[in-house]
Amino acid sequence: MPNRGWPLALTALTTVTLTACTFSEEPSAAPPASTPSPPAGDDVAACTDGNCEITVTKPVTIRLEGPDGSPTTLSVTEVGPDKIEYEVKSGNGRSKGGASGKGQGCLTVLRANGSGNSCGPLRGTRPAAQQDAVVIQATTSADGTATLHVVSP
Numbered sequence: 001m002p003n004r005g006w007p008l009a010l011t012a013l014t015t016v017t018l019t020a021c022t023f024s025e026e027p028s029a030a031p032p033a034s035t036p037s038p039p040a041g042d043d044v045a046a047c048t049d050g051n052c053e054i055t056v057t058k059p060v061t062i063r064l065e066g067p068d069g070s071p072t073t074l075s076v077t078e079v080g081p082d083k084i085e086y087e088v089k090s091g092n093g094r095s096k097g098g099a100s101g102k103g104q105g106c107l108t109v110l111r112a113n114g115s116g117n118s119c120g121p122l123r124g125t126r127p128a129a130q131q132d133a134v135v136i137q138a139t140t141s142a143d144g145t146a147t148l149h150v151v152s153p
Contacts, residue, residue, distance in 0.1 A: 044056075044060050044061075044062045047062045047064055047148070047150050048062075048063060048065075049064070049065075049152070050064045050065055050134055050150060050152030051150060051151060052148070052149075052150050053147065054147070054148050055145050055146070055147050055148075056076050056079055056145065056146050056147075057079060057144065057145050058079055059077055059078065059079065060075075060076050061075045062075075062076075062148075064134070064150065064152075065152075066090040066110055066112075066134060067110050067111050067112050067132055067133050067134050067152075068091070068112035070090055071090075072088065072089065072090040072110065072134065073088070074087075074088050074136060074148075074150070075087045075089075076146070078098075079144065079145065079146050080144055081141075081142055081143070081144045082100055082101055082140045082141070083098075083099070083100040083140055083146075084097075084099055084100075084138045084139075084146040085097070085098040086098070086136075086138055088108055088110060088115065088136065090110055090134075093110075093114060093115055095108055095110070095116075095117055096117075097117045097119060097138060098119070099119045099120075099122075100140065101140065102140070102142060103121050103139075103140070104119065104120065104121060104122065104139075104140050105119065105121075105122035105137060105138050105146075106118065106119040106122075106138050107119075107122070107136070107137050108135070108136040108138075109130060109133050109134075109135050109136075110133060110135075110136070111132060111133045112132065122137065122139045125137070125139075126149060127151050129151045129152065129153050130151075130153065131153055132153065133152075134150065134151070134152050135149075135151045135152075136148065136149070136150050136151075137149040137151075
């Protein structure tokens with residue numbers, strides 16, 4: 001004998017689901033404000049430990065410790081409105097990154113056995129620490145500055 005109660009159960013489930021998903025036209029309280037991060041500084045010495053956020057306005061060289069403890073150099077070679085170009089040297093490895101355009105940037109991940117770059121839209125993102133790697137993010141800005149985030153484990 002077939003079970004004829006399933007249409008009633010389905011109707012009840014649909015009603016509960018639709019009721020749970022309806023939206024009120026009444027204004028709701030604003031979500032709690034997140035704590036803003038401190039503004040980035042421009043002191044390249046802050047990056048020597050492999051963890052910093054700085055704003056650059058001109059070519060700079062930053063010396064830091066690489067993922068395997070080797071000396072690493074991050075050289076910003078060009079900064080301009082919505083533009084950044086840089087090179088990273090670590091041990092025998094070398095990586096170049098560059099981006100131009102509003103909200104563009106590059107992410108470089110340095111590992112003891114190599115590195116990789118990815119460039120594209122980055123506005124509003126922050127790099128996450130990765131095990132046994134140094135992560136460098138360079139983001140363009142319309143005002144002719146660029147923000148560098150360097151993250152080590």
